[in-house]
Amino acid sequence: MQVSVYRFNPEQDESPRMQDLDVDLPPDRDMMVLDLLEMLKAKDPSLSYRRSCREGVCGSDGMNMNGKNGLACITPLSEVVKRDRLELRPLPGLPVIRDLVVDLTQFYKQYERVKPYLINDSPPPDQERLQSPEEREKLDGLYECILCACCTTSCPSFWWNPDKFVGPAGLLQAYRFLADSRDTATAERLADLEDPFSVFRCRGIMNCVSVCPRDLNPTRAIGKIKSMMVTRGT
Amino acid sequence: MVTNGSSPGRRGLVDFLVQRVSAVILGLFALCVGGWFAVNPSAGHAELAGYLGTPVMLAFASVAIASLIAHTWIGMWTIGTDYLRPHYFGRVARGVRLAYQVAVVLVLLAYGAWAITVIWRLA
Numbered sequence: 001m002q003v004s005v006y007r008f009n010p011e012q013d014e015s016p017r018m019q020d021l022d023v024d025l026p027p028d029r030d031m032m033v034l035d036l037l038e039m040l041k042a043k044d045p046s047l048s049y050r051r052s053c054r055e056g057v058c059g060s061d062g063m064n065m066n067g068k069n070g071l072a073c074i075t076p077l078s079e080v081v082k083r084d085r086l087e088l089r090p091l092p093g094l095p096v097i098r099d100l101v102v103d104l105t106q107f108y109k110q111y112e113r114v115k116p117y118l119i120n121d122s123p124p125p126d127q128e129r130l131q132s133p134e135e136r137e138k139l140d141g142l143y144e145c146i147l148c149a150c151c152t153t154s155c156p157s158f159w160w161n162p163d164k165f166v167g168p169a170g171l172l173q174a175y176r177f178l179a180d181s182r183d184t185a186t187a188e189r190l191a192d193l194e195d196p197f198s199v200f201r202c203r204g205i206m207n208c209v210s211v212c213p214r215d216l217n218p219t220r221a222i223g224k225i226k227s228m229m230v231t232r233g234t
Numbered sequence: 235m236v237t238n239g240s241s242p243g244r245r246g247l248v249d250f251l252v253q254r255v256s257a258v259i260l261g262l263f264a265l266c267v268g269g270w271f272a273v274n275p276s277a278g279h280a281e282l283a284g285y286l287g288t289p290v291m292l293a294f295a296s297v298a299i300a301s302l303i304a305h306t307w308i309g310m311w312t313i314g315t316d317y318l319r320p321h322y323f324g325r326v327a328r329g330v331r332l333a334y335q336v337a338v339v340l341v342l343l344a345y346g347a348w349a350i351t352v353i354w355r356l357a
């Protein structure tokens with residue numbers, strides 16, 4: 001199988017290049033893309049990528065595999081290799097630090113901007129703020145995000161306006177706290193997002209849904225934020 | 235850097251509502267005119283002018299023209315803010331975007347005035 005890997009070391013290279021490598025795979029078993037990267041790194045230790053848990057929980061090894069974002073550790077080669085070829089690139093739309101490692105600063109700034117924590121100005125009760133099972137159920141499909149950035153970096157609206165459009169991951173978390181019965185900052189949260197870019201730059205093309213390794217649906221959450229704005233703000 | 239856009243405040247929500255309401259109005263107008271053609275397949279210019287020249291259809295057509303202009307402006311402004319960026323145009327990006335927006339406004343005003351003139355000639 002031929003593997004083409006994006007290589008860029010800013011200390012040595014003037015511009016990025018694709019490195020083509022021929023790899024002999026074990027014929028009798030499938031393997032994850034991360035396993036392949038480990039094989040390549042054993043031969044060339046200068047190859048750089050992030051990885052940690054190797055089971056789709058930490059969200060470190062998000063990358064672009066044959067044109068589609070995903071987590072290398074839970075993407076089998078059998079699912080992603082086309083015509084015996086695999087092209088590995090860093091997540092699109094963010095500055096590359098080295099090889100497959102991108103600078104996620106802009107992504108985290110947008111995440112921070114939606115205030116991803118509970119805001120409740122009333123005095124805290126002795127034990128905890130309670131929720132009914134129905135209220136808790138509204139957070140399903142929202143809290144599971146691991147911030148791997150696969151969705152946000154697959155979104156053209158984020159590519160064009162990364163400083164203004166929050167992006168699907170940030171907006172999923174924005175709705176996670178808008179939907180939380182214990183949060184009292186709903187009006188302020190919505191007011192912070194009513195400009196033409198933060199939420200409304202989403203055109204609903206659903207790239208985010210297509211690539212999410214946790215099968216979450218940011219487009220639906222964004223639609224619900226828009227609905228809340230219309231029903232509460234008009 | 236993180237900003238909430240060159241047009242802060244509630245313009246995003248207002249634009250969103252204007253685009254949806256104008257789309258509904260344009261859809262209804264298209265249905266009215268298309269439906270009229272469906273039930274009058276052999277109609278010519280005189281019959282169409284008679285239909286559009288009624289006070290109700292004149293008012294409806296005027297609202298539809300205004301909706302089309304508003305809808306187009308928001309869409310074209312969005313396209314401009316997506317693609318006319320320093321990444322492609324460097325330091326002159328702001329000037330390019332301003333020229334583009336002025337051109338869009340002039341074209342839309344010209345088309346709007348022309349369409350209103352044409353439609354009200356039928357009154």
